[in-house]
Amino acid sequence: MAKQKFNYGWVIKWILAAILIAAGILTKLNEQSIVYATTGLAVIIFSIFRVVPLLKTLKKEVLRTINLIEIIFEFIIGALMCYVGFFLGNPVPAFWVTMYGYMLTFFLLARGVVYFVSLYYFAEKTEPTKFWTHLLFIALGPVILTLTILGKDIISTLGWLLLIASLGGAVFLGFDGFGGYKKYREKSKELNTEKQKTKETKEPMVEKELPKPLQDEVEEKETYIS
DSSP states (O other), rough: OOOOOOOOOHHHHHHHHHHHHHHHHHEEEEEEHHHHHHHHHHHHHHHHHHHHHHHHHHHOOOHHHHHHHHHHHHHHHHHHHHHHHHHHHHOOOOHHHHHHHHHHHHHHHHHHHHHHHHHHOOOOOHHHHHHHHHHHHHHHHHHHHHHHHHTTTHHHHHHHOHHHHHHHHHHHHHHHHHHHHHHHHHHHHHHHHHHHHHHHHOOOOOOOOOOOOOOOOOOOOOOOOO
């Protein structure tokens, strides 16, 4: 009998869905510190993981220097955001609420400007998705800066976006896990069916023979000796 292979990935997906829902709700309850910490961690990860592959693949020394300077400043911004999010508590002091908008603006504009400088002045090749993403960074930077100057609550807006993203991710993982669970149950059903068939094969039913009717005895003729 072939051994059934069961996939338990649906369990992990359901656990991750629960974590995402909890994270989204906690984001709204502790909005300022969590938005600060989440953004800071995202900036740090984006900076650190780019260093080696980026510097190895850029052909010109000037480009490597420019990108390295950008990464260093982005890492500093990310570390500062993490410090505010993890150590200053909730609510975040008013000064840092305002500074959040300026730091986010710097990150977006720095990434966009360095990218387009690489394209225009150093003839770097690119792909459409990357181009439009950095164009969006250039467009968002001035918008966030303007809202920050006007005193708008950017952190609250991002808190709602994180909540929506968390719930959306949880729904996706939940349905994906549901599909995996259905396949798991189907394989489990097949396994039980195979066991039943094997049992029937090993223990065949023996039909009992019905008793045969008794045949009438043939009367033998008596032989007389004279």
